Amino acid sequence: MKLKHSLFTRRQFLNGLLGGWLTALVGSFLYPIIRFVFPPYKEPDKVVLPFSDFKDMASNSVRIFSWGSKPGLLKRNDDGSFQVFVGVCTHLDCNVTYLPEQRKFFCACHDGWYDENGINIGGPPPSPLRRLIVVLEEENLVIKKEGVE
Amino acid sequence: MRIKNINIGIQAWFDERIGLQSITKFLRGKKVPQHKHSIWYYTGSSILLFFSISVLTGFMLVFYYKPTLEKANESIGRIMTEVPLGWIMRSIHSWSASFMIAFVFVHLISIWLTKAHRKPRELTWMSGVFLLVVSLALGFTGYLLPWDDLSVSATKVGTDIPRSIPVVGCWVTKLLRGGEDVTADTLTRFFGFHVSILPLFILILIGLHVYFIQKQGISIPLGLERKEERVKKLPFWPNFVYREMVVWLLLLGILFTLSIFFPPSLDKAADLMAPAPEGIKPEWYFLFLFQVLKVFPSKVLFINGDTLAIILMLFFGIFFFFLPLIDNRPAEKKGKIITFIAYAFIFFAIVMTVWSLM
Numbered sequence: 306m307k308l309k310h311s312l313f314t315r316r317q318f319l320n321g322l323l324g325g326w327l328t329a330l331v332g333s334f335l336y337p338i339i340r341f342v343f344p345p346y347k348e349p350d351k352v353v354l355p356f357s358d359f360k361d362m363a364s365n366s367v368r369i370f371s372w373g374s375k376p377g378l379l380k381r382n383d384d385g386s387f388q389v390f391v392g393v394c395t396h397l398d399c400n401v402t403y404l405p406e407q408r409k410f411f412c413a414c415h416d417g418w419y420d421e422n423g424i425n426i427g428g429p430p431p432s433p434l435r436r437l438i439v440v441l442e443e444e445n446l447v448i449k450k451e452g453v454e
Numbered sequence: 455m456r457i458k459n460i461n462i463g464i465q466a467w468f469d470e471r472i473g474l475q476s477i478t479k480f481l482r483g484k485k486v487p488q489h490k491h492s493i494w495y496y497t498g499s500s501i502l503l504f505f506s507i508s509v510l511t512g513f514m515l516v517f518y519y520k521p522t523l524e525k526a527n528e529s530i531g532r533i534m535t536e537v538p539l540g541w542i543m544r545s546i547h548s549w550s551a552s553f554m555i556a557f558v559f560v561h562l563i564s565i566w567l568t569k570a571h572r573k574p575r576e577l578t579w580m581s582g583v584f585l586l587v588v589s590l591a592l593g594f595t596g597y598l599l600p601w602d603d604l605s606v607s608a609t610k611v612g613t614d615i616p617r618s619i620p621v622v623g624c625w626v627t628k629l630l631r632g633g634e635d636v637t638a639d640t641l642t643r644f645f646g647f648h649v650s651i652l653p654l655f656i657l658i659l660i661g662l663h664v665y666f667i668q669k670q671g672i673s674i675p676l677g678l679e680r681k682e683e684r685v686k687k688l689p690f691w692p693n694f695v696y697r698e699m700v701v702w703l704l705l706l707g708i709l710f711t712l713s714i715f716f717p718p719s720l721d722k723a724a725d726l727m728a729p730a731p732e733g734i735k736p737e738w739y740f741l742f743l744f745q746v747l748k749v750f751p752s753k754v755l756f757i758n759g760d761t762l763a764i765i766l767m768l769f770f771g772i773f774f775f776f777l778p779l780i781d782n783r784p785a786e787k788k789g790k791i792i793t794f795i796a797y798a799f800i801f802f803a804i805v806m807t808v809w810s811l812m
Binding site (some may be wrong): 341343344346348369371373374375376392394396397398399400401402412413414415425427428429430431 | 518607610611613615625628629632634635637640726727728729730731732733734744747748749751752753758759760776
């Protein structure tokens with residue numbers, strides 16, 4: 306039945322109301338489930354490492370530290386400075402390793418190669434290794450994301 | 455009262471309550487066609503055989519396995535070395551999973567080649583594709599559980615693959631991993647998938663699949679169908695079932711022999727910060743995909759190579775799923791292109807697999 310100036314019938318109105326209500330009900334059940342299955346994750350803003358542990362690192366070598374749940378690679382350059390990378394391949398997320406003799410980073414999963422500055426030079430990786438910033442603050446090496454104070 | 459009478463009495467009691475007669479009547483009426491291609495009919499029940507063995511050995515393994523970061527690898531070590539006959543339980547579980555997937559592939563290809571997916575069996579095929587996906591997912595989740603370097607690296611790659619799918623991809627990766635990275639949460643999650651969620655799905659799907667097959671009857675391949683009166687038919691019970699049992703015995707023999715002589719290895723527990731070990735390989739049934747990802751160039755016309763590779767695979771998957779709707783000619787027509795695609799796919803998969811092993 307439809308009233309004179311109404312846009313839809315009473316049945317359509319009630320169906321819409323019920324349908325909307327059901328959708329909202331289902332949504333209110335699904336929402337907590339979806340929230341539940343995705344745990345919160347926050348990448349660390351910075352990681353502080355005591356400089357004394359790394360002072361004696363040889364040049365052209367790499368040490369691993371924990372960058373959240375990913376490996377961070379701290380590399381000592383020939384001039385004694387440090388470079389830091391997130392040590393996961395930009396192809397499909399495997400952990401990479403540094404080969405000092407070849408001065409390259411290597412991912413064993415699908416033969417991915419990066420040069421000593423983390424630039425992708427061979428195999429499937431589509432982009433360079435992600436870089437982090439390292440600064441020496443008093444007695445500590447502070448490793449930060451780019452753009453964090 | 456004689457035993458026979460008791461037996462009849464029990465049967466009558468049940469029949470009155472649950473209608474046993476309809477089941478026995480159905481079994482008595484069920485016939486299996488006999489022709490030169492009927493060997494493929496045995497692949498389905500062989501899959502069920504290996505599935506059952508996997509379930510039974512899985513029940514055994516779960517008595518000792520501990521799905522935590524600290525204990526996973528160690529508990530499998532214990533199963534392999536301390537638990538009486540534990541090593542063979544694990545070996546059979548692993549081998550029978552491989553056999554199951556091998557037979558799933560053979561089953562599928564045989565249906566594709568004999569065009570058994572055509573009308574009216576479209577839904578049987580589609581439920582079969584879901585079964586393939588769930589079987590592969592069971593293999594993939596099971597592969598992580600030993601938690602050694604190899605399995606963790608393979609899982610990292612495998613769970614990162616969906617990330618290339620636009621929009622939803624990164625959420626799929628997060629859902630699978632239980633976070634941004636492969637961690638202890640991934641292990642518990644995979645354990646849950648492997649022992650409860652996926653088995654539940656596979657049971658429902660097997661039920662549907664078998665129901666569809668009973669509903670439609672067994673397909674008779676092209677060419678033979680037209681002279682249907684001349685195709686011999688064998689009663690399913692007991693004649694065909696006995697033949698199947700002979701096949702099962704043979705397969706069991708092969709399975710146990712391989713399980714005894716080639717048990718799966720176990721490496722030391724994975725270190726999440728360590729670089730990926732050299733020579734990582736997924737299970738054999740993922741090797742061809744692994745090789746595709748390996749050889750795809752990093753950039754193809756400004757698109758990431760892996761994104762393109764994965765989108766292509768996705769398209770192939772969709773084609774595969776909708777095959778009966780794409781190849782919708784009447785069952786008695788030949789399908790040269792569809793047959794060609796099947797052979798091309800087999801050839802491609804074999805070449806890629808061999809290449810990945812070189």
